[in-house]
Amino acid sequence: MTNINFVLLKSKDKSQNKCDIPIIMMHGWGQNLQSMRALGELLSNFYTVYILDLPGFGKSPKPETDWDTREYGVGVRQFCESKNIDKCFLIGHSFGGRVSVRLASMYPDLVSGVVLINSGGLKRELKFPKNIRAKAIGMLSKTVKAIDGMAGSKIFQYWFVPKFASLDYKNAGEMRTILVKSVNEDLTQDSQLIKCPTFILWGAKDTETPLESGKRFHELIKGSQFVALPGKDHFPFIDEGAHICAYYIAPFLQSIKLNQEEKAACV
Amino acid sequence: MGTNSNGHKRKKVAVMFGGRSVEHEISVITGLQLIKALDPIRWDPYPVYIAPSGKWYCGKKLLDKSFYLAMPSSLSEVTEVTLLPKPGVGGLTILQDPEDRASSVIPIDIFLPAFHGTYGEDGSIQGLFELADVTYTGCGVLGSILGMSKYHSKKIVEAHGVPVLPCQVINRESVEADFGKHLTSLRDQVIKRLGNFPLFVKPCNLGSSIGVVRATCEEELDSALLHALKYDVAAMVEPCLDKKLEINVSVLDDPLEPIASVVEIPVSSTGKELTYEDKYLRGGSKKGDDSMQGMAALTRVIDPEDLDPAVKEKARSYAVTAFKALNASGVSRIDFMLDTTNGVLYFNEINTIPGSFSFYLWMNSKPPVFYTELLNRIISVAQTKAVRKSSVERQVGFKALKK
Structure with missing residues (x-):
């Protein structure tokens, strides 16, 4: 089993009928658990919170093979088992949102509620002329790789990557294959499979995962709630923004009507 | 820009900070923090900066901390404005505009002063808000003046049965x-x-x-x-008490009865009185959170478990008494001194615009009030007050002159 580093913030709620379903928080690509810590601290007023370093980030070692987000889901599920968590709420940002969507669709019994914050997972619908450019870059990439393959050159590495690749790609290092796998995934079907209450929170000024993606998640996930935050970017929970996110997320989680079995898990 | 996803028009909130005060810089931190915590669905925050010179500036560039470090040259990139002391203008009047816009007034719905100290927290700017007849948050003129004078606030609080030290x-x-x-x-x-x-x-x-x-x-x-x-x-x-403990409590306005936060014990680096350096320059030592600045970054013990619950309750109840006696509004922080030799709790002072709006106390209160919600409540109290005031008759016409 992959070792997952985490921080545990025990619930500060000492009341009689508190809910003992913990929150699992998962960060975005290139981030680590610190990025979600302020938000986690606020939510720990009501819930026990686990903030994870996803494998390959922060202090968690890289998975032994190049995982796709489905395998990340399996890894997090194993983490839950090791902590005796049989019900949980998920909060996923960006890449962590992809993993959350996978978990919720694969393990409906484990996941009682999902919060997606500027989540990845849906391919961008690019409009003219950006779609033409994207296709051209894709073809160029294949051509360059083919030339490198035949001629033994390194044009891809030394010319194509610096010129056309994303910052995440350039910084990915050993995680590059995982990054490529994840950005090529489309979670439309998984999203449609989510049955638990889902809250979609979106910084509306995001250029990495545009507002359009948030709206599509909202359409795909039946019964989901959607809130767009004007003026906020890809990290709406940064600094004091954590208070805005907690202000919207806490009431959503508290509104989730638990079934009998889940209620039994509440003290 | 002006409407949110539900189609409701967002209210434009002028968040005002800086000012002619030795606490100028701390106010900038309070103001910028506050803007990040304001609910962007309900409010459209608009930064307004009063430079040490006393000139007023507005513009989105003020949101960037580097702006302040690049002064005075960066001042040419923002718009100089003022608030005219006459009712019905509807916002800030432009004095000098690098953008050359068509209208001479920038519409503002609510003014939110985030100043600390002179001219911003002491009733001066509140007086201007009154003359301009605008909606503004926090204390009115009377509460601000009383709160600023350590002497007068003591005398009034004492008259309401809260112990104070002689002075x-x-x-x-x-x-x-x-x-x-x-x-x-x-x-x-x-x-x-x-x-x-x-x-x-x-x-x-x-x-x-x-x-x-x-x-x-x-x-x-x-x-x-x-x-x-x-x-x-x-x-x-x-x-000066031999053995003492500082205890602070925040109080928040409520339509029915003001509510008190949990208490905090600020910790000084020297074991003696808190200094300006303790309060603002030592930086956040709250575990894992180096990003906090201003009062939110102070080393403190919030709701300490080893503090007698009776003392906590007394501090909270005295705090509400003081808040009401001093005609405070919005959110205040009230600082007490506990004589640990005999358990007497003395009122020390009130801050009517406390550093970081005391949000760090509210987020740890039971139930917690997140900063976003704290600001919602402060603004909504201001709106209620403005409506109430607008129903007061101001004119009786000319009669005496006709006699």
Whole structure:
């Protein structure tokens, strides 16, 4: 089993009928658990919170093979088992949102509620002329790789990557294959499979995962709630923004009507 | 821009900070933090900066911390504005505009002062808001003035049954008249009234521990008085408790009855009184969170488990009494001094625009009030007050002149 580093913030709620379903928080690509810590601290007023370093980030070692987000889901599920968590709420940002969507669709019994914050997972619908450019870059990439393959050159590495690749790609290092796998995934079907209450929170000024993606998640996930935050970017929970996110997320989680079995898990 | 996803028009909130005050910089931090926590679905925040010169500026560039470090050259990139002291203008009036826009007024729905200290927290700007007849958050003129004077706030709170330490106020003019002679006689007066050293000397109308000195002998008292009078026109001398604990509580306005937050014990780096450096320059030592600045970054113990619950309750109840007695509104922080030898709790001062709006106390209260919600409540109280005030009859027409 992959070792997952985490921080545990025990619930500060000492009341009689508190809910003992913990929150699992998962960060975005290139981030680590610190990025979600302020938000986690606020939510720990009501819930026990686990903030994870996803494998390959922060202090968690890289998975032994190049995982796709489905395998990340399996890894997090194993983490839950090791902590005796049989019900949980998920909060996923960006890449962590992809993993959350996978978990919720694969393990409906484990996941009682999902919060997606500027989540990845849906391919961008690019409009003219950006779609033409994207296709051209894709073809160029294949051509360059083919030339490198035949001629033994390194044009891809030394010319194509610096010129056309994303910052995440350039910084990915050993995680590059995982990054490529994840950005090529489309979670439309998984999203449609989510049955638990889902809250979609979106910084509306995001250029990495545009507002359009948030709206599509909202359409795909039946019964989901959607809130767009004007003026906020890809990290709406940064600094004091954590208070805005907690202000919207806490009431959503508290509104989730638990079934009998889940209620039994509440003290 | 002006509407949210539900199609409701967002109210434009002028968040005002900076100001002609020694706490200028702390106010910038409070203001910028606050803007990040405002619910962007309900409010459209608009930064308004009062430079140390007293000139007012607005523009999105003010949201960037680097702007302040690049002053004065960066001032050419923002719009100079003012608030005219007449009703019905509808916002800020442009004085000088690098963008050359068509209208001369920038519409504002609500003014939210985030100043600390002179001219911003002491009733001055509140007076201008009154003249301009605009909706503004926090204390009105009376509450602001009372809160700023350590002497007057003590006297009023004392009259409402909350213990305060005795004190002696010394005005600058009484020292200036015949310098050496008067200082000696004033010193004798102080010692006669307040007893033995050590004594505490502070400016009468300042916050943030600026100008506060502990005097252990006559020479130190003289220099402490001069030091305090450098920052203020009046100094206040108090006895210094041997064994004491500072306890702070925040109070938030509510339509029915103000509510008190959990208590905090601020911790000084020296084991003595908190200094300006303790409050703002030592940086966040709250575990894992180095990003906090201003009052939110102070080392403190919130709701300490080993503090007698009866003391906590007394602090909270005194705090609400003081808040009401001083005609406060919005959110305040009330600082107490606990004499640990006999358990007596003394009111020390009120901050009517507390650093970081005391959000760090509210997010740890039971139930927690997140900063976003705290600001919603402060604004909504201001709106209610504005409506109530608008129903007050101001004119009776010309009658006396016709006689």
